[in-house]
Amino acid sequence: xxxxxxxxxxxxxxxxxxxxxxxxxxxxxxxxxxxxxxxxxxxxxxxxxxxxxxxxxxxxxxxxxxxxxxxxxxxxxxxxxxxxxxxxxxxxxxxxxxxxxxxxxxxxxxxxxxxxxxxxxxxxxxxxxxxxxxxxxxxxxxxxxxxxxxxxxxxxxxxxxxxxxxxxxxxxxxxxxxxxxxxxxxxxxxxxxxx
Numbered sequence: 001x002x003x004x005x006x007x008x009x010x011x012x013x014x015x016x017x018x019x020x021x022x023x024x025x026x027x028x029x030x031x032x033x034x035x036x037x038x039x040x041x042x043x044x045x046x047x048x049x050x051x052x053x054x055x056x057x058x059x060x061x062x063x064x065x066x067x068x069x070x071x072x073x074x075x076x077x078x079x080x081x082x083x084x085x086x087x088x089x090x091x092x093x094x095x096x097x098x099x100x101x102x103x104x105x106x107x108x109x110x111x112x113x114x115x116x117x118x119x120x121x122x123x124x125x126x127x128x129x130x131x132x133x134x135x136x137x138x139x140x141x142x143x144x145x146x147x148x149x150x151x152x153x154x155x156x157x158x159x160x161x162x163x164x165x166x167x168x169x170x171x172x173x174x175x176x177x178x179x180x181x182x183x184x185x186x187x188x189x190x191x192x193x194x195x
Contacts, residue, residue, distance in 0.1 A: 001042065001043060001044075002042075002043040002046065003040050003041060003042050003043070003058055004031055004034075004040055004041050005031070007027045007031075007041065007043050007051070007053060008027075009027060009043075009050060009051045010026070010050075011024050011025065011026060011027075011050045012024070012025065012026075012027050012030055012043070012050050012051050012052070012053045013048070013050050013051070013052045013053070014030045014033070014041075014053055014054075014055065015044075015052065015053070015054045015055070016033075016037075016054075016055045017037070017039060017054075017055050017056050017057075022055075024050055027041070027053070030053055030055070033055065034055045037055060039055050039056055039057055040055070040056065040057065040058040041053050041054075041055055042054050042055075042056055042058055042061065077109065079109075079110070079111060080110045080111070081110065081111045081112070081113050081160070082101075082105040082110050082111070082112055082113070083112070083113045083114075083115060084098045084101055084102045084105075084112055084113070084114050084115070084136075085098075085115050085116070085117070086098060086114065086115070086116040086129075086132055086133070086136075087116065087117065087119075088116065088118060088122045088125065088128050088129055088132070090132060095132070095135075095136075098136075099136060099139050099140065102114065102136065102140055102144070102161065103140055103143055103144075106140060106143040106144040106161060106162075106163045106164070107143055107163075109163050110163070111147065111160060111161065111162050111163070112140075112144065112160070112161045113158055113159075113160050113161075114133055114136050114137075114158060114159050114160075114161065115156055115157070115158040116129045116132060116133055116156070116157045116158070117155060117156050117157075118155045118156070118157070119155070123155065126152070126157070129157045130150055130157065133150045133157060133158075133159050134150065136159075137150075137159065137161070140161060141164075142164070143163065143164055144161040144162060144163060144164055145161065145162055145163075145164050146159060146160075146161060146162075147160045147161060147162040148160040
């Protein structure tokens with residue numbers, strides 16, 4: 001962004017600090033007006049014909065721009081891709097554990113990459129791998145939608161699942177430790193001392 005003497009256009013359209021149009025003039029005249037008001041001449045639209053310049057405090061402008069960018073960064077959500085790995089010979093209990101992990105990740109708002117690696121002769125039975133991945137897709141369809149359908153890349157079959165915004169299930173809140181007085185059993189009688 002060019003300011004003051006760095007503006008090289010022959011003519012510029014000038015807007016003052018209140019937003020009123022001052023018209024088209026040479027940059028040196030606009031700079032003279034800005035100096036009289038103890039402000040800077042800032043080129044805000046260099047591609048317009050003629051370029052648009054505004055009379056304003058450049059330091060304050062940069063500060064507010066930085067402040068708004070920081071506020072935008074605070075509110076943005078970073079999407080994380082978590083991976084759940086399977087094998088063709090996955091046992092039922094292992095499958096259920098990995099499925100529950102995928103459901104938890106999707107519930108937390110993260111994407112899930114389900115991958116299944118074929119080893120050696122297992123490549124002859126790709127249909128078994130597709131069955132496992134498709135079963136996972138069916139089992140998590142309440143909390144996740146398929147972003148990329150299952151496909152092979154080399155010896156790995158993978159699919160990507162994204163959280164379902166309409167039916168997103170929140171992870172259960174973690175139990176907070178209760179105070180020691182509240183943790184005492186109800187039938188316990190407090191000790192009394194006699195003097």
